Amino acid sequence: MAKPGQSSFRRILLSRILLLSVPVLLMGVYVTYRKARSSILETARQNLTESAVKKGESISESIKTLSTNLVSASESVVLQSGSPYQKQEFLDQLAKQLPTQVQCLQLISINTQNLAASTCGEQAISAFSASEWSQQETALLLDPSQVQVKALLPGTSPLDSTAKPSKNASKSQLRLVLSAPVYDSAGSLRYALSVQSALLKQERGKPGSLVGYPVVIDQDGTILAHPIAQRVGRNIEQEADGERLKTVMKNAIADQPPNFLHLFSFEKNGVELLAGYSAISSPITTQPDHKWIILAVTRLDSALSGLTEIQQVLIVLTFGLIAASLLATLYISRELALPLEQLRDYAGTEGHLHSIDRVPHNFKIREFNQLSEALDSMVERLKAWAEELETAWKEAQAANQLKNEFLANTSHELRTPLNAIIGCIRLVRDDCCDDREEEMDFLQRADDAAIHLLGIINDVLDIAKIEAGKLSVVLEPLDLRKLLKDVIDLQAVQIHQKGLEFITPDLQEPITVHADPAKLKQVLLNVVGNATKFTDKGSITITIRIETHHRKEAVGSLSSPSPSLVGGQEARPEESVSSLSRSLSPTALSSAKERLSPPLLVVVTVQDTGIGIEPAQQHKLFRPFVMIDGTTTRKFGGTGLGLAISRNLMELMGGSITLSSAGIGFGTAVEITLPILDPSALPIESTNGAKN
Template structure:
C-alpha cells in the first residue's frame, strides 16, 4: 500500500525537472535582462558622450564662423560709408545668408546709441559692452533676466550670444558697432531611441547657459536639485587640460524632475567669451533613462514569450521523459512484485533503451537466479534435514535394537550361571563364552559411535608409518577366513609376491579392511569374494595402489549409492534389518582412508549384481620397510602365497581350537592376550580399538569372529 507521503516516480520526474528548469530559466532571463539593461546604459552613455563632444564642436565652430562673418561684414565699404538705406538692405541680405542660428544684425551709432540699420526691428538686441576691442569681436550671453530687452523669450532657442564688432569709417575713426544675435542651440524634443540628448551648457562659474528646462537658464547650479552631482561633473571637467575636445560618460544619474532619471555624457570647451586660458564651458548631453533603455521593453516581451515557451516545452519534455524513464522501472517493479506468480521460463524484462536499466534488469535476473538456487538449496537442505531426522529415528531404533539384544544375551547368560541353572561346568563355560563374545560385539558398536563422534568433532587422528599393505591384507584375510568358510563362499586373491609399501596407520587401515571385507562377506549369500591389488597413476601422475574387493552379493541400486558413506545411513531398512549393523562402518572407513591420504569408492551395477569397493593409497619408497617374512596365514588356509587366481575356502582345513581353561572357565589365551597387551577398558582410556589376541592367534578363537564383525555393516 502506497503511503500518503510518497509520490510516484513519474510525478517526481515531472516536478523535479520543472523545479530545476524553471528557476534556472528565470534566473538566466533575469541575468540576461540585467545584462541587456547595463549594455544599453553603457551604450547610451557612450553615445551621449559622443553627442556632447559633437555639440561642443558645433558650438565652437559656430562661434568662430559667426565671428569671422561679423568681422567681414564690419569691414565692408557699405557698412563703413554707405547710406542708411544701403546699409539696411545689406544687413537684411546678409542676415538671410548667414547660418540659420543668426537671429539679428544691427548697426548702432556709438555716439548717439541709435540703430542705423537692423534686420529684426528697432529694439536693441543687447546693451553694448564698451569699450569694444579694436580689431576683435566682443561676445556676451543673453540670459533670461536680460531677455526683456530683446522681446519675448523663446523657450526653444537657447544659448543666445551677442557678437559686437567695431566699424571704422574711411578716416579710421570708430563710428559704429555691428551687433549680431545668435541662438546657438535649439532644444528639440528627443525622439524615442534617439541618443543625441538634450544640451546642458554650464559656465565655469556654475551659471547655466542652456538647459532642457528654460526656467533654469541663467541660474547657478547650486540652486539645482542635483547640485552636488552637477558640481562633481564640473569639477571633473575642469580638471582636464584643454588639449582638444574630449569627453567622458557619467555613471551618475541626474534628475531634473521628480521621479525622472537622466543619463549624461559631457565634455569641456574653451570659454568663447573671455578667451582666457583655463576657462571653460561644460557641455552635457542628457537624456532620460527610459529613452536610453528604449527597446528594453521589447526585449522583456521577447524574454517573457521565450520563458513561457520554454516552460511549456520543458513541461512537454518532462511529460515525455517521465514515462520514458518510468516505464522500465515500472516493468521491473511489476516483475518483482509478481515474481511468485511467474513461470520459471519467463525472463525479466530487458532490451530497454537506457543502458543502466538493462544493467539493473540483468542484476535482477542474476539475483532471481541466485534466489532460485538458494531456494533449491534450502529445499534440498530441508529435505535432507527431514531425511536426517528420519535417519536419526531409524538409527535410534536400530542402535537400540543392536544394543538391547547383546545386553539381553549377556544378562540372560550371566543370570543362568549366577542362579546355578546350568547342568554342568561345560554349560556354564558355554554361557560365559557367549556372554563374552556378545560383550565384545557390544563394545565394537560403542567404539563405532565414539569414532563417528570424533570424526564429526574433527578430533579423530591417525599415526602413519611405513607399512606393508600386502602383509596387512593377509592378516585381515586370515581374520575373515572363518566367516567366509561358514558361508561357503569362494575367496579369490591376487596380491602378487612383492611387498606394497604405503604410509598409513596399521591399526586404522586394518579396521577399514576388516569392515570392507566383512561387508562383502555379510551381504554375499553365494558366489565369491575377490581381493586384488593393482598399481595405477593418479591425477597428479603419482603412483598409487588400488585394493579392489569385489563380491557377487546383494548389490546396491545406483540411486542409493550416494548415501552409503553418510553416517547412520543404511540403504534399505527392510533389507538391512536382516543383518546386524548401525550404518557407521563405511562413514568411518572413508574418513580414516582420507586421513591417510587415500580415497575409497563403491560401485555396483544394481540389485543382486554384486559390489566393488576400491581403496587407493599412495605408494612410498620400499627401502624403509623391513624384509617381510613368509605369511603363515596361507598355511592355515591351505594355500601358498603367490598369484593364484582362486583360493577355495571350502577346501581349507578346520582350525584346531587350542584353549586353556582356568578355574573360572575363561579362555586362557584370551586372558593372556589382554594381560600381554596391557589393555584397559576402552571407555576409560578412549581407545576405540580392542585387540583381544595377537593378530596371528585371533583366527584360532571364536572370539576373533566377534572382533571381525565389529564394523561389518553397510
C-alpha cells in the first residue's frame, strides 16, 4: 500500500521526462527564434548599408546631371540675346525637361540683381556677386565645375513664404540651388541661371522594406535632409543620439567602409532605428575632404516584420512539439512502467509461494527479463527455503515431543529403581526381614537397582558430553574375542530367563582391534540388551565375520570411519602411535603403525527375531531421545539414548554401527564394524594374568 506523499513510477517517469524534454524543446525554439532574428537583422543591416551607398551615389549623380543640363542651358542663344518673352518661355520649357524635381528656375542679372525671367515669383532665390565668375568667357564651352551649389535650409529660401508648394514637394527633401554663369554674344558676364531643386523623395518605407528613408548630414554636423522637417537645419549635437552620429561621422570622414548603427531617438523617443551609412564628397564646396554623410534609416519593427510570420510558425511548432512530446512520453512511460507494474502485481498477490505460476516474462526490455528471471529464481529459492523451514519446524516439533517423551520416560526410569532402592533399604532398616539371607536379598535388589540407575545417569551424561563435543575414548589394542565373551556371559542369564535361544560364535583365534575396552563393551551390551528387550520369542544370534576394507566400502554398509579421539581430541596417526609407544614393545609398535591403514575389518552382527522396525523409521533410531513410538517406550522402557551413544562411540573408535530390518515383525540386525590389528600388537600376559 502506497504511503502518503509517494507517487507511482509511471507518474514520476512521465514528470521527469517532461521536465527534461519541454525545457530543452523551449530552449531550442528560443535559440531558433534568436538565430532567425539575428539573420534578419544582419540582412537588414547589409541592405541598409547598400541603400545608403546607392542614395549617396544617386545624390552625386543627380547633382552632376543637373549641373551638366544647367551648363548646356546657359549657352543657349535665347538666354544670351533673346527677348524677355523668349527667355521666360525658354525657362518654362527647361523646367519641364530637367530630369530632377525643379522647384524654381530664374535668370538673374549680375549687375542689378533683378530677375530677367522666373518660374517662381518675383524674388531672387539667391544673390550673386560679380566676383564669383570671370567677367569674360575664357572658353568656348563652360565647365560643369563652374556651377555653384548651395544647400537651402528651412526659412532661407523666399519660396518658403511666397511660393505655393507643389503637390509632390516636401520641405524635408534635400533642396539645392545650382547657379551657372550666362555670357552674352560678346563674351561678357550678364546673367546667372539658377535652379532650385529637391533631389530626394522622402517616402516612408513599407513594412518589411529594407531600403530605408534618406537622411543627409553635412560634415559640420548640420542635418540637411530628414523626414521630420523640424530636424532639418539642426546640428547633431542637439540630438539624443548625437554621440552615435558623431562616431558615424568620424568613421565616414576617415574613409572607413560603409557600415550601420542603431539609433533610439533620431525619429521618435523610444523607437529603435536601424541605419546604414556611407559618405560622399560635399557638392557645395570645392574642398576635396569635405563630406556629406548619407543615412538609410528604417524602424527596427519594420526591418523585423518578416520575423512575425516566423514567430507564429515557431509558436504553432512549439505547441505541436509539446503535444507530440507528451504523447511520446506517455507511450514511453507506459512501456517502461508496465513491466514493473506486472512484477508488482505478481509480488503483491498472496499465495504465489504455494502456486505453480511463474513470474511474468517476455518483456521487450532485456533488463526487465533479467529482473524477472532473477525474481523467478528468488521465488524458487524462497519456496525451497520455506519447505526446508517447514521441514525443520516439523522436526523441531517432533524433537520437542521426543524430548518431552524422553523426560517422561526418564523420570519413570529413574523413579522405578529409586523406589526399589528406597523400599529395600527401609525393609532392612526397619528389621522387617526374617533372617540374614532375606536381608542380603533385599540389599542385592537395591544394589541392582542402583546399578541400573547409574547406567541411566551415565547415558544422560554421555549424550550431554556428545552434544558438547567432550566425549572421549582411550584407545588400546584388545582381543575382541575376550570382550565379546564377557558380554555374552553378562547377558546370557537374562536371555535364558526370557526363554530365548542364544546363539554365539565359537572363537578359537584372537581378533585384535584398536578400541576403548569400556566403551566397546558398553556398545556391545547396549546392542545385545536392546535385542533382548525387544524380543519376546525366538532367538538372538551373534556372528562374527572378516571382510576386506574395499569390499565393505563397495557394499556401502560401512560408514566412513571418523578419526580416533584420544582424551576428547582428534587423534592423528602420529599421535596414536605416540600414545601407544609408552606401553608397547617395539614389535607391537611396528604392528600398530601398520594398523593405521588396516586391510581387514571385523563385523559383529547381532540378529534378533523381535518386533522389527519400519524401513522409513530406521534412520531416526541413531538420533538422541528417539524411539519408534510412545507405546514401545511404555512397554519396553528405556530412554532412547543407547543407539545414539553407541554410534558416537563407534565413530570415535574408528568403526561404525548400522541397523537394518525388513519391517515390523521381521526382527532386527545390528552390525558393529572395527578395523583389525595384527595379533602381535596385543600386550603379553604373564602366567598370573597380569599384563607386561
